[in-house]
Amino acid sequence: MKVLVINGPNMNLLGEREPEVYGKMTLAELERLIRAEAESMGIEVSFVQSNSESVLLSAIHEARKNFDGILINPGSFTHYSVAIADALRAVKVPTVEVHISNIFAREGFRAKSVTGRAARGVITGFGPESYILGLQALARITRE
Template identity: 45%
Template sequence: MKIVVIQGPNLNMLGHREQNVYGAMKLEEIHSQMEAVAKQNNFEIEFFQSNLEGEIVDKIQECLGDADGIIINPAAYTHSSIAIRDAISAVALPAIEVHISNIYRREEFRQKSMTAAVCTGQISGFGPFGYHLAMISMMQMLGELDALRKAQIAQQQVAQA
């Protein structure tokens, strides 16, 4: 099974920008930890980061038929992008929205997520550890969905016999 991790604008600057808000960990370090968890659990993982809204929409659309789940930090686009929201909704894959900071304790304009309502869940405020929580959650969800599909197939085979 494959998980695609999509990172929005300015996340390539982690470790450099506003360390008091986002911490000192770089995006590459977060991805390295996620990759280790995926490998230990026999999941394929792919990483994508862009500062451009259209590229993020394209990547979400590419997940259709290529991925089983999406972990996304839309970053600043969380609060403004109907296009990203619509793309997540259109692919209809399990999706978890992640935010390093607690967006509900920040400026008022950051407290509204345009994308959360079309995601399976949201993890906010746990720092880089939020990505680990998202990995555990996504692997659990995908495992349950896989077991359900297998049970349905077995039930259909019994009914046809």
């Protein structure tokens, strides 16, 4: 099984940006954590991070050819990117959306997930563990 892990805007600043909200783990450390868990599950993972919506859209489009699942943290695109939601629907690759913070416990505008409507499920608020839970969910979904 192959999973594409997509991280959106500002995720490259993990560990620096609002550590009281997102924690002190860097993106590189998060990717190592995900890779280790994936390997223990027999899953191959690849990572994409971009602050550009067009780069993320291209990654989603390419995923339909090479991946069995998508694990996505769209970052701030979560709240308004119809383009990302449409791309996720179009490629028909099982997708789980994840968030480090609980988007429903934050500012009102963050409680809306446009992209989550295109995912099989959304896991939010468990810190880096959200990614592990999402990976486990994808493994189950693809076995159905």
